[in-house]
Amino acid sequence: MKKIIIALGLSLSLFSLFGCHNKIFAHEQPFEAMQQSYRGILPCADCDGIETSLFLQQDGSYVLREVYRVKAEDNQAFAQYGTWARTADKLVLTQANGEKRYFHPTGKNFEMLDINGDPIHSPAHTKVNYLLKPTEQRMPHTPMPLSGMVRYQADNVVFTDCTTGKVIPMATSKLLEKAYMDIRHSTDQLVFVSMDGHFQVEPGGVEGKGQKLLIADSHISVDASKHCK
Incomplete structure (x- = not known):
């Protein structure tokens, strides 16, 4: 932030x-x-x-x-x-x-x-x-458990969070991209992913208030048969 x-x-x-x-x-x-x-x-x-x-x-x-x-x-x-x-x-x-x-x-x-x-x-x-x-402080980089649906669209990666239903852009992750590409059955397919990750706020967004970006840290697991509850 x-x-x-x-x-x-x-x-x-x-x-x-x-x-x-x-x-x-x-x-x-x-x-x-x-x-x-x-x-x-x-x-x-x-x-x-x-x-x-x-x-x-x-x-x-x-x-x-x-x-x-x-x-x-x-x-x-x-x-x-x-x-x-x-x-x-x-x-x-x-x-x-x-x-x-x-x-x-x-x-x-x-x-x-x-x-x-x-x-x-x-x-x-x-x-x-x-x-x-x-107080004024930056968003922490401490990894936390997250789960949602991931979709690769051209060079963009979006994450639909299971907890809030919000669609959040993701930073590039070679591990996540490989896991996604290995398991998807069609272009732009939504795939369930669980991982440890954190958020950071990038410049820009609505009225210059910043845009939340999701960073995948570790414990990345994908499953094409699962969906958010």
């Missing part, structure tokens, strides 16, 4: 996201908003904290990166991808496997909730920070 809206832009976009002039829904509703990113260090039971970066994207998808502080030379990084939506007072992240995580808007920040979407109560004598705060 090349450019993140800060200061006034964040205030305005967050107001539109949770402001009083929006209709309040009792159930989850997709919501189009400006690209935003948040960061914080969340508590960890068996490590020194979890460096958490959350990216909310205009197309209703999110990327969440977590770095477990084990030792300086042995930190463990993980990333996940899915869709985000809102209820009357919550931000709901739904991972590709259906698992949900919940946050509550607190001013410009988001406060992490428990697995049921309820506030986390800490002992009175402890001070635990569950906040993610708006």
Whole structure:
């Protein structure tokens, strides 16, 4: 992500996201908003904290990166991808496997909730920070599990994501291209692919806000008999 809206832009976009002039829904509703990113260090039971970066994207998808502080030379990084939506007072992240995580808007920040979407109560004598705060940061390159339908059209590769249904352009990958060409039965055929990959935002796109590009990293597997559920 090349450019993140800060200061006034964040205030305005967050107001539109949770402001009083929006209709309040009792159930989850997709919501189009400006690209935003948040960061914080969340508590960890068996490590020194979890460096958490959350990216909310205009197309209703999110990327969440977590770095477990084990030792300086042995930190463990993980990333996940899915869709985000809102209820009357919550931000709901739904991972590709259906698992949900919940946050509550607190001013410009988001406060992490428990697995049921309820506030986390800490002992009175402890001070635990569950906040993610708006910040400017680039989209992470940490690989994460992704699955969708791939189609090669001339020199272009497009990926239809199983989680969001969004069509995303892909960067060239020799491994993916060979696997696709070996298994396809006809020109421009849609082929199911699962892989570990990451997104990056390239210059351009609508109104110069950047264009999301998918990078295939590893564990590429294709199957012409499968489709998105």
